[in-house]
Amino acid sequence: MxxxxxxxxxxxxxxxxxxxxxxxxxxxxxxxxxxxxxxxxxxxxxxxxxxxxxxxxxxxxxxxxxxxxxxxxxxxxxxxxxxxxxxxxxxxxxxxxxxxxxxxxxxxVTRPADYQPFEGDPEALAALGEDLFYNRELSTNNLACASCHMEGAGYADTFAQPFPHHVEMAQRDFGLNEVHLDEMVQICMVSPMAAEPLDWDSEELAALVEFMKLEQEAFQEGR
Ligand code: HEC
Incomplete structure (x- = not known):
């Protein structure tokens, strides 16, 4: 009972x-x-x-x-x-x-004034970004990006628009009318992943951004 x-x-x-x-x-x-x-x-x-x-x-x-x-x-x-x-x-x-x-x-989660993104070979960055996308150790709650976002799917319709654009969660939880892709990655780090934001000049952030660009293309093409 x-x-x-x-x-x-x-x-x-x-x-x-x-x-x-x-x-x-x-x-x-x-x-x-x-x-x-x-x-x-x-x-x-x-x-x-x-x-x-x-x-x-x-x-x-x-x-x-x-x-x-x-x-x-x-x-x-x-x-x-x-x-x-x-x-x-x-x-x-x-x-x-x-x-x-x-x-x-x-x-x-907002771009700092002196923002200098890490620069590297886009293909190498995207490959690293793909690894990070599946890495649960980025979060403090055992989630990976891929837990919520499947490759090419699992995104809101807004993802099809070029960045910066309006994303509901960014507006609701962070008061941001529109976000750049890197800011959106930071938002997901802080909120659903319950972690600290990545360093703005880190290779990790650049890598996730580069991989998310491929994700966005796949999403736009519906594959
Ligand atoms: C617990 C689930 C969850 C996890 C884990 C998660 N996200 Fe998200 N993500 C969301 C939600 C919810 C939204 C916002 C949908 C909305 O409000 O329209 C979102 C939105 C996004 C968007 C913007 C889509 C658009 O509409 O433009 C990107 C890019 C993104 N996430 C990337 C990531 C990355 C990279 C990671 C890992 C670092 C990650 N997410 C981890 C739930 C998650």
Whole structure:
């Protein structure tokens, strides 16, 4: 009996978590991401101040999800179970620093003023980029880019447009009206991959960008 209850509670939490975290993601991503949300509170280097901000979207996602889970009929029961102290703490955490965190997040994925991308042979970069695309170690939640984006598929329709262009997630979670391809890679590093952005002048970023150009061509051609 107890186990059944726990199971039901867990299912509901996962459902709400995934709903709150990425409502627009492909289905396959929802399953992976909902469990990833729990693990996203990974150690981030202490002292690098923007880092803490990367945890905020997850915290907000959870808070939203919980707000939903606790809604209406369930409000009383769950309020008792989870205790008032916890609820208060979360409300505070959500309110404070939300604006600041939003700015830090946006800055972290926006091209720096002195941006000098790594330059190399495009073919070699694309090959490295393809490896990185499948590499789960880029993330802190055991996802690879390929977990959500299949080769030539698994992208929103906006991907067919030349960059910079509007991407819903960039607008919703980072307040950016349009993004360059490299910025989009950084957004996916920070948000769905729950990691630090790559160094702007790194070979890794240039490599992922180069491979994503091939992905974009494949997507445009529908292969
Ligand atoms: C957990 C799922 C997930 C993972 C992992 C992920 N992404 Fe994404 N990606 C998304 C979602 C969701 C969007 C935005 C779709 C939207 O809002 O229209 C997106 C959008 C993109 C876009 C822009 C598509 C467009 O519409 O222009 C690119 C490029 C991209 N991702 C690259 C990457 C790269 C590179 C990685 C690995 C570093 C990665 N993604 C990892 C979920 C993911």
């Amino acid at each position: 107890k186990m059944e209850q726990n199971d039901a509670k867990r299912q509901r939490l996962l459902r709400n978590l995934s709903y709150g975290a990425i409502a627009s993601a492909p289905l396959i991503a929802l399953a992976a991401y909902s469990s990833a949300g729990v693990m996203a509170a990974q150690p981030v280097e202490p002292g690098s101040s923007p880092s803490a901000a990367y945890l905020i979207p997850v915290a907000e996602g959870e808070a939203e999800a919980e707000a939903r889970a606790e809604g209406e009929a369930e409000a009383e029961a769950e309020g008792e179970a989870e205790g008032e102290a916890e609820a208060e703490g979360e409300a505070e955490a959500e309110g404070e620093g939300e604006a600041e965190a939003g700015e830090a997040l946006r800055d972290a």
